[in-house]
Amino acid sequence: MSRTLNIAIVGYGTAGQAAALFLSRKGHNLEIFERAPSLGPVGAGLLLQPTGQSVLAELGLLDAALACAAPVQQLFGSTRSGRVVMDMQYAKLDAACFGLGIQRGALFNLLRDAYPDHAKVRTGVTVTQIDAQKATLRDADGGAHGPYDLLLLADGAASRLRPQPRVKRDAPYPWGAFWCLCADPDQAFDGRLIQQYDGASRFAGILPVGRLPGEPESARQCSFFWSLRTAEFERVRAAGFETWQRAAAEYWPQSAPLLQRIEGFERLASASYRDVVLDKFVEGRCVVLGDAAHAMSPQLGQGANMALMDAFELSQILEREANLEKALGAYDGSRRKHVCIYQLISRWLTPLFQSDSRVAARLRDALFLPLGRAPIARGEMLKVLAGVKRGFFGSLPLTRERERVAQLSEGGT
Numbered sequence: 001m002s003r004t005l006n007i008a009i010v011g012y013g014t015a016g017q018a019a020a021l022f023l024s025r026k027g028h029n030l031e032i033f034e035r036a037p038s039l040g041p042v043g044a045g046l047l048l049q050p051t052g053q054s055v056l057a058e059l060g061l062l063d064a065a066l067a068c069a070a071p072v073q074q075l076f077g078s079t080r081s082g083r084v085v086m087d088m089q090y091a092k093l094d095a096a097c098f099g100l101g102i103q104r105g106a107l108f109n110l111l112r113d114a115y116p117d118h119a120k121v122r123t124g125v126t127v128t129q130i131d132a133q134k135a136t137l138r139d140a141d142g143g144a145h146g147p148y149d150l151l152l153l154a155d156g157a158a159s160r161l162r163p164q165p166r167v168k169r170d171a172p173y174p175w176g177a178f179w180c181l182c183a184d185p186d187q188a189f190d191g192r193l194i195q196q197y198d199g200a201s202r203f204a205g206i207l208p209v210g211r212l213p214g215e216p217e218s219a220r221q222c223s224f225f226w227s228l229r230t231a232e233f234e235r236v237r238a239a240g241f242e243t244w245q246r247a248a249a250e251y252w253p254q255s256a257p258l259l260q261r262i263e264g265f266e267r268l269a270s271a272s273y274r275d276v277v278l279d280k281f282v283e284g285r286c287v288v289l290g291d292a293a294h295a296m297s298p299q300l301g302q303g304a305n306m307a308l309m310d311a312f313e314l315s316q317i318l319e320r321e322a323n324l325e326k327a328l329g330a331y332d333g334s335r336r337k338h339v340c341i342y343q344l345i346s347r348w349l350t351p352l353f354q355s356d357s358r359v360a361a362r363l364r365d366a367l368f369l370p371l372g373r374a375p376i377a378r379g380e381m382l383k384v385l386a387g388v389k390r391g392f393f394g395s396l397p398l399t400r401e402r403e404r405v406a407q408l409s410e411g412g413t
Helices: 014-025 050-059 062-068 104-114 230-239 241-251 253-259 303-320 324-353 358-373 375-386 399-408
Strands: 006-010 029-034 045-048 070-079 084-089 099-103 127-131 136-139 150-153 167-183 191-198 202-210 221-229 269-278 286-288
Touching (some): 014 029, 045 050, 045 303, 050 099, 050 303, 070 202, 084 358, 099 104, 099 221, 167 253, 191 358, 221 230, 221 253, 358 375
Parallel strands (some): 006 150, 099 202
Antiparallel strands (some): 127 136, 167 221
């Protein structure tokens, strides 16, 4: 695109941060609105898939992420009785593939510090109304903003600003989780994401997430998560931290060393999830990005990766397509081909891990591992894991990006 655009971004999470970086580097003028009073991350840790890693490589941030994150080669899950349910290894898809466990704070800091104008982000501004056709905003204090050439809506899964004609589904999941960061100075849990199941109603996991940029190696941590119904959050808290801590350690003795390092419920963040489906990610001159566009349960570990891909693809299409309307149409069609299959799989997969269904749990325990070993099914499952599946039978052409990832990570994994 030959002309400079005036662009408003609502929300400064992963999608908003990445969009700000890509678009500012293309010379566009940005005005960013964030409702939080100060800039900061939300959440404990996440798994950066090869797709997300390739976007960080495009931003020149992958080597910094590799320095502080924890490489993950395997996803392993078993029942309390020791029955293996899941054993997925990235290398069986591609020798250069792996995941990166990273603290949300680390990813936030890397993206923030790379954006030279982050101090100009307008914090403490709650946008209450948008006009997608005119690309204008109105905030809670009555302030009017715009019109802009383009409006990017990246205000998260709980967004109340999504263009309503495009919303096909917006429903909370009844299950969520407690999350926290736990010190792991000996890196005892490095190399894999591990999970333990008791039916589908009890589920816990540990993900190594490394350290924050600038911290010593001894500051490495793991993210511990404990599944439960969102309706149970307050009841569990009311019963007391020690009661929950004992129950969690008894349920999964392997996690006891980490649990002993948690000082109280103030260290545990509660997370809830939404299932959001839009029939289009574009309405007028408004583009919806990240979880605001396609929130889903975290079972596939794709949220931040999809947000990064949204920002990257939007910037690429705007650069090569001179007509804004055509560019937005191309973006919408391309991203929906990638995202829709993940929304479908996530919706059907979630009850296998978070529900009261004994039948779902038995099907998972009986079928998941054999399918993961069958050549064709294994390949498709690994494509889903790595974030490269596109449609039912296609995949993203990430060979070049994976080669770049391998070069940057040589000796680091």
